Amino acid sequence: MSVSVVRLEKEVRPLMGVWAALILIGFVLIAIPKGVLGFSWDALLLGRLAGFWIGLPLVATLSMGHEFHYGTAPLLLAQPMDRRQIWREKWIALLPMVAFVAFLYLLTGRGLGFPVDAYHLDGKAGVLGVVWLIIATASAPFWTLVGRSVLNGLVLNLIQGFVLFQIWQWAEFAAGYLLRPEAFLVVIFAGIAYASIMLWFGYRKFVRFEVDTGSMSADVLIPGFKGADRFSGIFLSRPNQPLLNLVRKELRLLWVVWLLTAISVVGVICLAALQFAPGYSLDRVGILVAGFVASISLLSSILAGSLSMGEERSTTTRSWHQTLPISAARQWIVKLGVVLAGAFIAAALPVAVATLVIGKGLAVPYGLGFPNQNLLFILLFSSILSFTGFWCGCLVKGTIRAALLTLPVLVLIFAGIRVILNLIYVLHFMANLLDSLVLRFHPFPFSGEPGYLGPARNWLIALPLHFADFQSYRLFQTDAHERLVHVLRSLFRVVGAAIVSAAVVTLPSAIQSRAAQLSFYGVMQVDEAVRRMPNLIPAEGGIQLTLQDLSIPDLSPSSRVILRDAVVSVERDRRVRRGVVTSVRFRNGLSCSFARGWSCKPEPGK
Amino acid sequence: MSSSEPVVNVENLTYTYGRGAEAVHGLNLKVQPGRCYGLFGRNGAGKTTTIKCLLNLLRPQKGSVRVFGLDAVKDETAVKSRLGYVPDQVAFYPWMSVQETFDYLASFRDHWNKEIERGLLSRFQLDASRKTAVLSKGQRTQVALIAAICPEPDLLLLDEPTSGLDPIVRREFIETVIGAYQDGNPGNRTILVSTHLITEFEGLIDEFTIMDGGRSVLTLEADAARDRYQKIRVRFTDAIPELNLEAALRVQRRGRELELVVNGGGPELLARIQQHDPESLTTEALTLEEIFVNALKVQAV
Numbered sequence: 001m002s003v004s005v006v007r008l009e010k011e012v013r014p015l016m017g018v019w020a021a022l023i024l025i026g027f028v029l030i031a032i033p034k035g036v037l038g039f040s041w042d043a044l045l046l047g048r049l050a051g052f053w054i055g056l057p058l059v060a061t062l063s064m065g066h067e068f069h070y071g072t073a074p075l076l077l078a079q080p081m082d083r084r085q086i087w088r089e090k091w092i093a094l095l096p097m098v099a100f101v102a103f104l105y106l107l108t109g110r111g112l113g114f115p116v117d118a119y120h121l122d123g124k125a126g127v128l129g130v131v132w133l134i135i136a137t138a139s140a141p142f143w144t145l146v147g148r149s150v151l152n153g154l155v156l157n158l159i160q161g162f163v164l165f166q167i168w169q170w171a172e173f174a175a176g177y178l179l180r181p182e183a184f185l186v187v188i189f190a191g192i193a194y195a196s197i198m199l200w201f202g203y204r205k206f207v208r209f210e211v212d213t214g215s216m217s218a219d220v221l222i223p224g225f226k227g228a229d230r231f232s233g234i235f236l237s238r239p240n241q242p243l244l245n246l247v248r249k250e251l252r253l254l255w256v257v258w259l260l261t262a263i264s265v266v267g268v269i270c271l272a273a274l275q276f277a278p279g280y281s282l283d284r285v286g287i288l289v290a291g292f293v294a295s296i297s298l299l300s301s302i303l304a305g306s307l308s309m310g311e312e313r314s315t316t317t318r319s320w321h322q323t324l325p326i327s328a329a330r331q332w333i334v335k336l337g338v339v340l341a342g343a344f345i346a347a348a349l350p351v352a353v354a355t356l357v358i359g360k361g362l363a364v365p366y367g368l369g370f371p372n373q374n375l376l377f378i379l380l381f382s383s384i385l386s387f388t389g390f391w392c393g394c395l396v397k398g399t400i401r402a403a404l405l406t407l408p409v410l411v412l413i414f415a416g417i418r419v420i421l422n423l424i425y426v427l428h429f430m431a432n433l434l435d436s437l438v439l440r441f442h443p444f445p446f447s448g449e450p451g452y453l454g455p456a457r458n459w460l461i462a463l464p465l466h467f468a469d470f471q472s473y474r475l476f477q478t479d480a481h482e483r484l485v486h487v488l489r490s491l492f493r494v495v496g497a498a499i500v501s502a503a504v505v506t507l508p509s510a511i512q513s514r515a516a517q518l519s520f521y522g523v524m525q526v527d528e529a530v531r532r533m534p535n536l537i538p539a540e541g542g543i544q545l546t547l548q549d550l551s552i553p554d555l556s557p558s559s560r561v562i563l564r565d566a567v568v569s570v571e572r573d574r575r576v577r578r579g580v581v582t583s584v585r586f587r588n589g590l591s592c593s594f595a596r597g598w599s600c601k602p603e604p605g606k
Numbered sequence: 607m608s609s610s611e612p613v614v615n616v617e618n619l620t621y622t623y624g625r626g627a628e629a630v631h632g633l634n635l636k637v638q639p640g641r642c643y644g645l646f647g648r649n650g651a652g653k654t655t656t657i658k659c660l661l662n663l664l665r666p667q668k669g670s671v672r673v674f675g676l677d678a679v680k681d682e683t684a685v686k687s688r689l690g691y692v693p694d695q696v697a698f699y700p701w702m703s704v705q706e707t708f709d710y711l712a713s714f715r716d717h718w719n720k721e722i723e724r725g726l727l728s729r730f731q732l733d734a735s736r737k738t739a740v741l742s743k744g745q746r747t748q749v750a751l752i753a754a755i756c757p758e759p760d761l762l763l764l765d766e767p768t769s770g771l772d773p774i775v776r777r778e779f780i781e782t783v784i785g786a787y788q789d790g791n792p793g794n795r796t797i798l799v800s801t802h803l804i805t806e807f808e809g810l811i812d813e814f815t816i817m818d819g820g821r822s823v824l825t826l827e828a829d830a831a832r833d834r835y836q837k838i839r840v841r842f843t844d845a846i847p848e849l850n851l852e853a854a855l856r857v858q859r860r861g862r863e864l865e866l867v868v869n870g871g872g873p874e875l876l877a878r879i880q881q882h883d884p885e886s887l888t889t890e891a892l893t894l895e896e897i898f899v900n901a902l903k904v905q906a907v
Contacts, residue, residue, distance in 0.1 A: 003713035010710050013701055071697035078661050079714040080687035211663040212623055 004089075011093035014066035015059050018404060019097050022051045022059070026104035047407060052105050053295070056098055056133055057157050058150075058404075060140035063094045064206070065150030069400065074211045083207045090141075098137050102130065127184075131191040136161060138195035142202035145209055150400050155256060158299075159263060162292070164194070166270055242326055243334065250338035253311050257304045257346050264296040264350040272357035286358050293350045300346035301382040302406045303399075305389020308339050309476070310399030332476045336390060343386030347378050384410070384465065391468045394475035395490055409491065413464055416495045420502035435514065439561045463501030468494045515562075519592060522559035525552055527582040527594045530570050537580060542571030562586070611675050612636040613761055613796045614643075614660060618669035621655050629655040631820040632669070637813075639760075640793040642784070644807060644814035644828075645800040646898050652820040653800035654694055657765050660798075661691060673761065687716065689761040690754030694769070694800075696746040700739030704749055707738055708756070715757045726752045726783065730775065743770040751779060755787055762787060764799040768806055780806055804895040811894060816901050824901045832891035835900065838866040840879055841886040849878060855900050867892065867900055 025047045067073040076086065106126050136157055143160065144153030168187060251258075268289055275285040312318040321331060388410050392402035471493065529550045530537070537543065545568040547555070555563070565587040573579030573595050583593040593599055616635035622628045630652040637643040645653045658664040659671050662682045671678040673685045698707050704727075712718040727734055730748040738746065747770050754762060762784075768776045788795045799807060814831070816824040826834070842862045849864075851857050853871035857864070862885075868875055872889065879887060892900070 006710055006713045010699060010702070013699070070699055071695065072699055074658075074663055074693050075697060077663055078686065078691045078693070079711070080683050080685075081714050082683050208665070210665055211658065 007089055008093055011063065011090055012097070014070075015062050015094065015097055018055060018059050018062060019101065021404070021408065022055045022101045023104065025051055026101065026108055029108045030104075047411065048105060048108065050298070050407065051101070052129065052133070053161075054154070054158065054299070056101055057136040057140060057161075058154055059098055059101070060094060060137040061144050061150055061153040061157060063090050064141045064144040065153050068144070068149050069398070073209075077209070077211060083209075084203075087203060087206055094137070098133070102133055106130075127188065131188050131195075132161060132164075135164065135191055135195040135198065139198035139202070142198050142205055145202065145205045151256070151403075155260070162263070162267060164191075166267075169271075169274060243330070246326070246331060246334045247338060250308060250335055251342075253308050254304055254338070254342045256307060257300050257342055260296055260300045260303070261346045261349055264293060264300070264346075265353050267292055267296070268350050268354045269357060272354070275358070282358070289354050289358055293354050296350065297347040297378075297382065298385065301343040301385035302389045302403050304339050304343035304346060304382075305386035305391075306393045306399050306402035306406060308335050308390060309393030310397075310402040313393070313397040314399065328477050329473070332473050335476075336387075336472075339386050339390050340383050343382040344379050347382035351378060380462075384462075387465055387469070387472075388413075391472045391475070391494070394472045395487060405487075409494070412491065412495050413498045416464070416498035417502040420499055421506060435518070435558050439518075439558055463505070464494055464498035467497035467501070518558050518562055519586075521556065522563045523582065523584045523592050523594045525555055525559055526550065526563070526568055526584055527580075530568070530580060530582050537570050537572065539572065542569055544569050613639050613674060614798060615672040615675075616656065616659075616669070619656065619659060619666050619671060620668035621652075621659060621664055622667060623655075629820050630659070633817070633820070633822055635815060635822070635825075637796060637798055639796055640788070641812040642788065642797040642799065642807075642810045644804070644811040644894070645798065645817065646802065646804055646814055646894075647800075647817035648802060648902070651817040653817060654765055655820075656817075657691075657763055657798070657800055660763060661686065661689075688759055689763055690757055690759040691763045692747070692750045692754045692765060692767045694766040696743075696750040698738035698746065698749065700737065703735050703737050704732060704741070705734040707749060708734075708753060711753045712756070717758060718756050719758055720756075722758070723752060723756045726755065729778065729782070744772060744775060747771055748775065748779075751783060755783065758787075758790060760795060762795070762797045762799075764797065764801075766801055766803075767799065768801065768803055776806060780810065784810060804898050805893065808894055814894065816898055818902055824897075828894060831894065831897050834870045834872075835892040835897045836868050836872045837890050837892055837896070838864075838868065838872065838876065838879070839886075839888045839890075840864045840866075840884045842882065843885045847882045849882070851875070856903070867896075869900070 029048060062069075067076055077083070106129070139160060140153060140157055143156035144150065147153045147156050271285060271289050271292060274288070275282050309318070312321070385406065389402060389406045392405040392409060393399070396402055396405060471490065475490065526547075529552045530545075533550075536545070547563055547566065547568070550568065563584065563586075567585045569583040569585070571581050571583075573581045579595065581593055581595040583591055585591045614635060614637035616633055619630050619633040619635075620628070621630045633652070633656060635645075635656070645656065647653050655664060659666050660673055660678055662678050662685070665679060674688055676685050678685050699710075702710060708718075708723055726748075730745075730752070732745060732748060732752075738749065741749065747767065751767065754764075768779060771779060784797060788797065797810075799811075801807060804811075811828045813827045814825070815822050840863070842864070844862070846859060846862065846864050851866065853868055853875050854866040855869050856867040858866075866875070876887070876889065
């Protein structure tokens with residue numbers, strides 16, 4: 001192997017994990033039809049959006065950032081090679097990888113998350129997406145070298161994206177030629193010019209870069225936002241307050257989340273101001289704000305979970321805390337409590353501000369919006385994301401790994417639930433198998449319409465996460481898993497819990513649903529038998545019959561079991577000419593009637 | 607570079623981190639070819655900052671840094687192609703095996719001695735197929751040492767190289783590896799080692815600089831230092847007489863015994879002591895570590 005290949009391989013390897021995940025999402029979206037994937041399809045679409053707007057900048061950030069992450073910047077820069085050559089090799093590795101994913105994603109849909117209709121973008125969304133990607137990729141080395149960590153670089157890059165978007169919006173408004181073709185060309189030209197300048201800044205920064213910290217890896221905190229120190233008084237530890245000091249430490253660990261929340265609030269106010277500009281309808285601004293808040297909330301919730309443990313694992317302060325005379329359970333509860341509260345604040349505060357400034361115009365983006373500004377929904381949404389991030393932080397070492405693992409873990413859990421739901425759906429068609437279960441365990445008495453789980457099935461995820469809750473406590477007390485097999489083992493346990501809990505919850509529901517069907521068929525067969533014998537029905541009042549009286553020849557075996565000892569009442573339905581009401585009172589007291597419709601009610605007093 | 611020109615020539619080097627945290631202040635350093643030069647100092651003395659300036663990992667804010675007669679900033683690649691470096695905190699790419707790491711680092715070099723690589727791997731009992739992520743701190747340092755020596759550089763920069771090594775490997779490293787490195791091309795291979803484990807390098811060091819608070823406190827050749835810094839033990843038959851001990855760095859009295867540490871001026875002091883006809887009188891050279899401790903004590907006073 002030639003020396004340049006060895007070096008190129010080294011540059012490609014750290015990007016491979018994220019890149020492969022992005023490619024997988026793209027291929028699955030192309031190869032597997034929507035109907036097969038069900039809810040997972042929506043998750044993948046969300047994954048593709050996150051992949052394009054966050055994943056690809058992350059790949060670009062990792063190119064330089066992995067040297068900080070692994071503490072190898074001094075090793076690389078101490079080698080006898082011109083820094084310009086190192087810079088070139090990094091780009092040779094990076095560019096094809098980013099271009100390939102971008103091409104794949106553009107193939108799977110050109111919208112790329114732009115509210116195409118609201119913007120009348122039509123075919124231009126893809127071009128704008130590519131311009132943004134060029135800017136994000138070209139700027140990534142500069143922001144990574146400024147932030148000196150992968151996460152800092154990524155956050156700075158995303159903030160840059162938001163600021164540029166704001167400038168674009170206001171520049172269009174100020175120039176007064178909103179959405180005209182010339183405006184579109186100006187945006188493209190300005191974007192590429194800006195990307196070139198940032199690329200030059202990145203190059204200069206790299207060539208003159210000084211390794212003034214040790215080789216210690218740090219995701220966020222060690223070299224960080226210097227502004228954080230201004231608020232450090234709030235986070236200062238006090239003597240004799242061990243529990244509060246733990247809380248302060250946790251709040252400090254979530255510094256990036258607070259920063260994102262502040263940016264989100266400011267961003268909402270800036271975007272909301274657009275509603276007063278000519279050409280901007282409230283609906284359009286609502287879509288913008290909702291999309292912005294949803295994406296920042298998604299990032300904040302994942303970071304809230306993954307930062308807390310990820311940072312402590314990276315800086316090895318976790319094992320140091322294990323030696324403190326304070327119980328692990330207490331530390332775990334404080335950590336989890338602050339994470340969930342932090343994620344909720346980070347998600348709810350921008351929504352509250354958005355609701356205040358936009359009102360009813362706030363749209364529902366990507367099906368993940370804020371139905372009626374329901375705080376409970378936001379709490380559940382942020383809790384699921386942040387808790388999954390926290391679980392990942394307990395499992396693996398480092399914030400980046402934990403954050404990257406969060407969405408795939410959620411997709412796997414949902415996929416596990418989906419598999420069971422599909423299986424139970426299949427069971428309906430395997431009537432013999434399900435009927436034997438129904439006839440053995442049929443859930444009589446029941447009342448009302450026996451329903452399937454409906455939309456509530458999406459919240460089945462709460463059960464495996466509850467299992468993961470216990471598991472995270474155990475993981476919290478141990479060292480991070482470095483080997484893939486250990487990670488997979490813990491992951492399979494949670495996915496297994498998802499499968500079991502989905503089965504436990506949905507199987508009785510399926511049995512109940514099938515029991516209702518069989519009851520319906522039974523009563524219908526009785527009703528048909530009654531109608532075949534019109535002479536049996538008196539003109540006035542009603543008559544009580546047994547199954548033997550009706551002597552139904554083709555009564556199914558399941559109906560025979562369900563209708564055993566049932567009493568059949570027949571009477572004239574005076575509202576309909578020659579109408580009949582057939583009622584069946586089952587042995588357990590449930591009474592079902594069949595006339596123009598089907599209804600069941602329990603016997604009074606039972 | 608002419609033969610008389612120092613391999614490392616640092617003049618008036620100043621480097622400040624952030625606002626006011628001065629790491630190195632006006633440092634002067636000259637390392638002649640073929641020598642083993644020690645940079646001694648407590649934690650935070652500025653040793654690592656100095657070495658990073660030699661490697662252009664940090665840019666001097668004042669003064670000049672020349673290595674092999676070349677500017678360490680302008681001729682960065684030329685300088686680095688002739689030196690090997692072992693950092694204080696060793697980090698490798700965790701997905702690479704030891705062998706892959708060597709292959710990767712060798713890709714930057716014109717020359718890489720495979721025989722040395724195999725020999726040192728065997729001496730340190732390292733498995734080349736193991737991932738660097740699973741190596742202990744000491745093993746990572748061993749890999750870094752091998753990687754620094756295999757290109758057979760003219761200058762070896764060692765920043766706290768023995769921290770994390772067990773005593774057996776540490777001795778092996780100092781006595782054999784460093785010795786073998788210098789013996790490979792006597793008179794031309796230079797070592798600049800920064801450490802506070804001075805005793806370990808006692809026999810190897812030719813010249814040293816003691817740093818404190820970013821400044822040079824003492825620069826001496828090791829032999830000259832041992833001549834100058836002496837420990838005098840005197841035992842008198844009666845009580846200790848009145849003596850002029852102003853020349854002594856340290857004075858310790860125990861009954862009829864007197865222990866003195868002197869920095870130069872030893873013969874005059876000995877002559878004065880002998881006038882009082884002591885029961886016994888011994889002198890011995892201080893170790894480099896004792897010199898280091900005494901130099902910094904004087905500095906603190």
